[in-house]
Amino acid sequence: MSAFRSIEWLEGGIVRMLDQRKLPLETTYNDYTTYQDVAQAITDMVIRGAPAIGAAAAYGIALTAHHSAAADLDSLYDELEVADQLLRKSRPTAVNLFWALDRMVAHIANFKVSTENGSISQLQSATLSEAHAIAAEDVELNRAIGKHAMPLIPDKATIIHHCNTGSLATVDYGTALGIIRMAHEEGKQVMALIDETRPRLQGGRLSAYELKAQGVPFKVIVDGASGHFLRTGDVNLCVVGADRVVANGDTANKIGTYNLAVVARENNIPFYVAAPTTTIDMATATGDEIEIEERPAHEVTHVDASQITPDDVAVANPAFDVTPAKYITAIITERGVVYPPFEENIARIMREK
Numbered sequence: 001m002s003a004f005r006s007i008e009w010l011e012g013g014i015v016r017m018l019d020q021r022k023l024p025l026e027t028t029y030n031d032y033t034t035y036q037d038v039a040q041a042i043t044d045m046v047i048r049g050a051p052a053i054g055a056a057a058a059y060g061i062a063l064t065a066h067h068s069a070a071a072d073l074d075s076l077y078d079e080l081e082v083a084d085q086l087l088r089k090s091r092p093t094a095v096n097l098f099w100a101l102d103r104m105v106a107h108i109a110n111f112k113v114s115t116e117n118g119s120i121s122q123l124q125s126a127t128l129s130e131a132h133a134i135a136a137e138d139v140e141l142n143r144a145i146g147k148h149a150m151p152l153i154p155d156k157a158t159i160i161h162h163c164n165t166g167s168l169a170t171v172d173y174g175t176a177l178g179i180i181r182m183a184h185e186e187g188k189q190v191m192a193l194i195d196e197t198r199p200r201l202q203g204g205r206l207s208a209y210e211l212k213a214q215g216v217p218f219k220v221i222v223d224g225a226s227g228h229f230l231r232t233g234d235v236n237l238c239v240v241g242a243d244r245v246v247a248n249g250d251t252a253n254k255i256g257t258y259n260l261a262v263v264a265r266e267n268n269i270p271f272y273v274a275a276p277t278t279t280i281d282m283a284t285a286t287g288d289e290i291e292i293e294e295r296p297a298h299e300v301t302h303v304d305a306s307q308i309t310p311d312d313v314a315v316a317n318p319a320f321d322v323t324p325a326k327y328i329t330a331i332i333t334e335r336g337v338v339y340p341p342f343e344e345n346i347a348r349i350m351r352e353k
């Protein structure tokens, strides 16, 4: 387990989140008791990373039930629906948000039909236990991803990683960064090249923070340096996470992932996506249909409080891009490593349990 938790539920109905906006310089935990504040924390990126966002939304539902003053179950069902609708608007790209909320909705619907004369306190327990299950399963999925990835990592490996996909981006352990961590823990000689990941610097701030704490050797590089290292730096592989993998294998991930994948292909370096099946969206056929979040201009014009551009410049700030499946060597999931043809092989792995 990591020394910190991205998110946890505290006795009495509190959701505690490590404020990732303040890392690595300040370790601050924020406590939330309403779904509105949880939704805002997701939008503001107090918590971020696809699996962590999913867990936060699930706890947002449990929190709503816990603090409800509803007089009867029907009123509580209505309140939970309002919370669900607001949480769905918090960020658009990571499918884990919608996956977790769909799972909570299904659990509540199941409670409704299967529990005759159920009580409000039973529904409170049911929502909390489902949110806890989502959180606990995420940690297991991440470790399984790491295990499936180990044969792909040479005993001595230089690995490029983009954004932050570690314990902070998940409930614990991490996906792509979890693979790097596991390789190190298994005694492989790993050197991670960590893209700093403009504009919010999830690599330079968060991945560096995690790898440093774990004692994994790494260097932070500017995003523009990855091409240089892919051409000259004896890089063995790239591994990144995902916010949404769609049915044909196209993958939305942090802005800059597409550039990395294309340059990796140009240099014949394997490019892996590590993602739990909770990040796979079978209802979307191709990457062109994924909504790409546009974030505020100040993320580009400023670093923290410091302005780095002239006043009043026009800005475009897409938070994610889509890497077409043809650039992806394989997708590493908790159920195994999926190779092309992705359409067929993703469908197969999604049918397995």
Ligand code: MRU
Binding pocket: 048, 049, 050, 051, 094, 162, 163, 164, 165, 166, 169, 170, 174, 175, 176, 202, 240, 241, 242, 243, 253, 254, 255, 319
């Ligand atoms: O905008 P962010 O920081 O939420 O973006 C995070 C990423 O793009 C991650 O790579 C992705 O969510 C996978 S996290 C295991």
